Amino acid sequence: MAADKISYKDKKVISIGVISELTGLSERKIRYYEERKLIFPERTGRGTRKYSFSDVETLMEIADRIEDGVQTYEIKKEMTKKKNEKMREERNKMIRGQINAQFNIRK
Amino acid sequence: MAADKISYKDKKVISIGVISELTGLSERKIRYYEERKLIFPERTGRGTRKYSFSDVETLMEIADRIEDGVQTYEIKKEMTKKKNEKMREERNKMIRGQINAQFNIRK
């Protein structure tokens, strides 16, 4: 159930034309942000890019940062930082969970 | 928030080629089920069909029924019936909610 919801948001099924409409960004911009490693579409068998709803959100954030005059390289650093913070959080949650499990076993 | 989740599942953004891959159905079949009013894609400005993740689920159900030898007309009736049941349920929930609200006001 929960896995289903994740898959809708992250499943790469949207073509660049629709992404362009959804984000208001030109296809040129979208391809350029990929070149700068800010976005990672999948490719179909014959090379067409496919994006997810998550990618739409990421692109909106990128567009905001660009508007603020931030360079793609800086944006990439920001995004990496955010991702690491999230991973640390997840890890801590897991460790806490395991500690609790230990206590429960001893009871 | 809740509205966001609905929008991902029901947002029509997927082209027929991807839908074909996702469902394993030929494009011919997918277009035919539309002709028989079982599925309702949106169209982009220039006429390209766009489907949602909900449509993927609906198509899988249709494929199952077809495999059972059920005709499209019957499938349509089944789907209409199911939809009506769901709407009755929703309505009852709402009425119950309003009755509860009435009681709360009197308290």
Added chain:
DNA sequence: CGTGTAAGGAATTCTGACACG
């Protein structure tokens, strides 16, 4: 009835490049 296929056109997407700055 449900589905495959060949047909021709229109729209989409792709890449590499030139341009401006």
Added chain:
DNA sequence: CGTGTAAGGAATTCTGACACG
């Protein structure tokens, strides 16, 4: 650096039709 654009090719999608049954 970020983005527009013209260029040419390849892949996608669309419709209406013929076929089988």
